[in-house]
Amino acid sequence: MNFFDLLDLLGTIAFATSGALVAINKKLDPFGVFMVAFVTALGGGTLRDVLIGKEPVGWMLETYYVFTIIATTIVTIVIRNHIKYLSKSLFLFDTIGLGIFTITGTQIGVESNFNPIISIALGIITASFGGVIRDILCTQIPVIFRKEIYATAAFIGSITFLILNKFDLPINMIYVITTSIVIVIRIIAVKFHLSLPTFYTKE
Amino acid sequence: MNFFDLLDLLGTIAFATSGALVAINKKLDPFGVFMVAFVTALGGGTLRDVLIGKEPVGWMLETYYVFTIIATTIVTIVIRNHIKYLSKSLFLFDTIGLGIFTITGTQIGVESNFNPIISIALGIITASFGGVIRDILCTQIPVIFRKEIYATAAFIGSITFLILNKFDLPINMIYVITTSIVIVIRIIAVKFHLSLPTFYTKE
Amino acid sequence: MNFFDLLDLLGTIAFATSGALVAINKKLDPFGVFMVAFVTALGGGTLRDVLIGKEPVGWMLETYYVFTIIATTIVTIVIRNHIKYLSKSLFLFDTIGLGIFTITGTQIGVESNFNPIISIALGIITASFGGVIRDILCTQIPVIFRKEIYATAAFIGSITFLILNKFDLPINMIYVITTSIVIVIRIIAVKFHLSLPTFYTKE
Numbered sequence: 001m002n003f004f005d006l007l008d009l010l011g012t013i014a015f016a017t018s019g020a021l022v023a024i025n026k027k028l029d030p031f032g033v034f035m036v037a038f039v040t041a042l043g044g045g046t047l048r049d050v051l052i053g054k055e056p057v058g059w060m061l062e063t064y065y066v067f068t069i070i071a072t073t074i075v076t077i078v079i080r081n082h083i084k085y086l087s088k089s090l091f092l093f094d095t096i097g098l099g100i101f102t103i104t105g106t107q108i109g110v111e112s113n114f115n116p117i118i119s120i121a122l123g124i125i126t127a128s129f130g131g132v133i134r135d136i137l138c139t140q141i142p143v144i145f146r147k148e149i150y151a152t153a154a155f156i157g158s159i160t161f162l163i164l165n166k167f168d169l170p171i172n173m174i175y176v177i178t179t180s181i182v183i184v185i186r187i188i189a190v191k192f193h194l195s196l197p198t199f200y201t202k203e
Numbered sequence: 204m205n206f207f208d209l210l211d212l213l214g215t216i217a218f219a220t221s222g223a224l225v226a227i228n229k230k231l232d233p234f235g236v237f238m239v240a241f242v243t244a245l246g247g248g249t250l251r252d253v254l255i256g257k258e259p260v261g262w263m264l265e266t267y268y269v270f271t272i273i274a275t276t277i278v279t280i281v282i283r284n285h286i287k288y289l290s291k292s293l294f295l296f297d298t299i300g301l302g303i304f305t306i307t308g309t310q311i312g313v314e315s316n317f318n319p320i321i322s323i324a325l326g327i328i329t330a331s332f333g334g335v336i337r338d339i340l341c342t343q344i345p346v347i348f349r350k351e352i353y354a355t356a357a358f359i360g361s362i363t364f365l366i367l368n369k370f371d372l373p374i375n376m377i378y379v380i381t382t383s384i385v386i387v388i389r390i391i392a393v394k395f396h397l398s399l400p401t402f403y404t405k406e
Numbered sequence: 407m408n409f410f411d412l413l414d415l416l417g418t419i420a421f422a423t424s425g426a427l428v429a430i431n432k433k434l435d436p437f438g439v440f441m442v443a444f445v446t447a448l449g450g451g452t453l454r455d456v457l458i459g460k461e462p463v464g465w466m467l468e469t470y471y472v473f474t475i476i477a478t479t480i481v482t483i484v485i486r487n488h489i490k491y492l493s494k495s496l497f498l499f500d501t502i503g504l505g506i507f508t509i510t511g512t513q514i515g516v517e518s519n520f521n522p523i524i525s526i527a528l529g530i531i532t533a534s535f536g537g538v539i540r541d542i543l544c545t546q547i548p549v550i551f552r553k554e555i556y557a558t559a560a561f562i563g564s565i566t567f568l569i570l571n572k573f574d575l576p577i578n579m580i581y582v583i584t585t586s587i588v589i590v591i592r593i594i595a596v597k598f599h600l601s602l603p604t605f606y607t608k609e
Contacts, residue, residue, distance in 0.1 A: 029399035031355045032348050035327075046254070051452070053461025055256025056317075063318045077402050114462075115469045124441075132543070137335070137345060142543060145438050152437045196435035199483050232602035234558045235551050238530075249457070258459025259520075266521045280605050340538070340548060 003172045004104065007179070008045075009068060011100030016041040016069045018093040019134050020076035021086060026138050034073045036134055041069050043130035044101055048122055052112055091190065094131060094143065099182035101127040102154040103175055106161050116162050123158035124151055127182075149189035152196060157182035206375045207307065210382070211248075212271060214303030219244035219272045221296040222337050223279035224289060229341050237276045239337055244272050246333035247304055251325055255315055294393065297334060297346065302385035304330040305357040306378055309364050319365050326361035327354055330385075352392035355399060360385035409578045410510065413585070414451075415474060417506030422447040422475045424499040425540050426482035427492060432544050440479045442540055447475050449536035450507055454528055458518055497596065500537060500549065505588035507533040508560040509581055512567050522568050529564035530557055533588075555595035558602060563588035 001009075019040030023033040042059050049057040059065040083089050105126025109119025128144050128151055135142040144150045161178040165171075188194065204212075222243030226236040245262050252260040262268040286292050308329025312322025331347050331354055338345040347353045364381040391397065407415075425446030429439040448465050455463040465471040489495050511532025515525025534550050534557055541548040550556045567584040594600065 024402050026348070027401045028348055029352075029355070029401050031358065031399060033402070035347065035354060038324075050253055050456055051461070051463050051466060055254070055258075055461075056315075057254050060254060060317060060321050060324075063320055066320050066324065080402055112462075114466060117469055117472050118466050121466075121472065136339065136542065137348065139344070141545070144441065145432070145434055145543065149435075151441060152435075155437065196437060198433045198435050199430050199439070199486055227605050229551070230604045231551055232555075232558070232604050234561065234602060236605070238550065238557060241527075253456055258457070258461075259518075260457050263457060263520060263524050263527075266523055269523050269527065283605055339542065340551065342547070 003175065004107065007100055007175055008104045009064070011097050011104065012041045012065055012068055013072050014093045014100065015044075015097035015130050016072040017076050018090055018097060018131070020073050021080075021083070021090045021093070022134055022138050022140070024077065024080055025086065030073075030077065033077060034070065036137060037073045037076070038066075038069050039137065040130045040134040041065075041072075041097075043133045044105070044126040044128065045130075047129045048105055048108065048126045051122070051125070052108070052114075095183050095186045097130070098127045098150070098154060098186065099157065099179040101130075102157045102182050103161055103179050106158045107175075110162070110165065119162065120155065120158040123161070124154045127154045149186060149195060153182045153185040153189065156185060206378065207310065210303055210378055211307045212267070214300050214307065215244045215268060215271055216275050217296045217303065218247075218300035218333050219275040220279050221293055221300060221334070223276050224283075224286070224293045224296070225337055225341050225343070227280065227283055228289060233276075233280065236280060237273065239340060240276045240279070241269075241272050242340065243333045243337040244268075244275075244300075246336045247308070247329040247331065248333075250332045251308055251311065251329045254325070254328070255311070255317075298386050298389045300333070301330045301353070301357060301389065302360065302382040304333075305360045305385050306364055306382050309361045310378075313365070313368065322365065323358065323361040326364070327357045330357045352389060352398060356385045356388040356392065359388060409581065410513065413506055413581055414510045415470070417503050417510065418447045418471060418474055419478050420499045420506065421450075421503035421536050422478040423482050424496055424503060424537070426479050427486075427489070427496045427499070428540055428544050428546070430483065430486055431492065436479075436483065439483060440476065442543060443479045443482070444472075444475050445543065446536045446540040447471075447478075447503075449539045450511070450532040450534065451536075453535045454511055454514065454532045457528070457531070458514070458520075501589050501592045503536070504533045504556065504560060504592065505563065505585040507536075508563045508588050509567055509585050512564045513581075516568070516571065525568065526561065526564040529567070530560045533560045555592060555601060559588045559591040559595065562591060 016037040019037040020033050023036035028036065042065065045059070046057045049055065102123045106119050106123030108126075109122035114122065132142045132144060157178050160181055161174060164174045164178065219240040222240040223236050226239035231239065245268065248262065249260045252258065305326045309322050309326030311329075312325035317325065335345045335347060360381050363384055364377060367377045367381065422443040425443040426439050429442035434442065448471065451465065452463045455461065508529045512525050512529030514532075515528035520528070538548045538550060563584050566587055567580060570580045570584065
């Protein structure tokens, strides 16, 4: 397992945790908690693989994804009472997953020789789709549509990745830097209540 | 048409009926009723085919699926006034569809030589996705997230199928037994208000 | 770029505009507006391509789709204050998109030698899926399930396309005629409050 696969697995754990936390909070039974963790963690990568025609999709061939999500679900259920700040924990795991999947998604676009704008789109789709399904299934307002900067952070990280990729830097260093950029931007945005302006027009 | 195809068609009819009943109850027009019946009946199998890379997806090549759903929709609309217990009928058709599609989905995973845990996932996805879309489109709480045992029944049926498959039994008998197991578990669970424990933690 | 591609691009612009208008009205930030415009415009074609196994899906290879949606989003945001009748504008763009994508979707089914009923299904799916995701993401009742004639107009246009296709007419003329049929049917239906009967049965 190389660094890229390890990073992807960390993103899977982060998103699975975020899904499990939301599901526990919605009073789902253990199986429901697992299913929400599953679609949150694998939803984005599944859509990405389907869009580019990589089928069977990744997690069907690498079974360690499913076992990782089972383990993550169990651990989350066990330690749930020790999680003092649910919404902060949820935010943190969601943000780590966002940062990692933005970059792994963009990298897969680059590897597949897509146009840069398409690689950016793949990064954002991979990073945000799992959370969107999680929120639709649990009837919450999808996170990308709330006021917090979300997809915008992914967009900046993705474009930075493409730029750094042009230089002769170690690829693992680029992964770490750009993933951190996404995470830091989102944390700062939420901490200081930064958001982009909106354009509501009364009818 | 062998027994497997026949079973798959029966599952299609059951889910189409459940979709049509929900849509009629939501006061949709005939076309809307057909569309909900369509996505409920074919949604799970479509996602399964896309995940494993079987494209065009099944129902695009076997047109009898579409004609069966059209016929099922018409019949359901015609006999709607003779259905005395809507929620019980809906539950029954949904449960029959769940039982059948769990097993056909798992079998397709086995045939495609996926790891057993992936075959189980395919069974559950095939069986539950149609109902999830039906409920999202009709703005109901998705059935798999209600208190009733749903995906858990599919899980038990799927794993039983994999075990029985190891023995030298006629495959059609295994289909019937395992489908029945899913259906019976769910009926018992609902009748006796059985459900798995939940883990809600106040923040 | 032939007439078919031009038509498809016009449909993309129409649906992107409808998505942007809904998103602006929901007070999303510019990135959110773009994302809703994106999934509304490309959702139907993406699902169609996935169903028939055309992967990578169309917009990943033809980057002008993404740039067109970016431009459409910007223009819609800029001129939003000059749009006096939001709901009428929204209806108009949605209807133009519906008319165009019904026909391009059906034509792709015909080209791929699917059975006519499958080509009709592809037309309706291509035309309506983008609007359905837009409405689910923005927590509105999906347009195809409202009282207005929507999928029914697509169905009539699609079947007319298949019939005219049998005659020795210029294909571009058939595109224009059948697209117009869908648009006119829907406008008339909404203007005169025409709708199909429903079959609600009290339990």
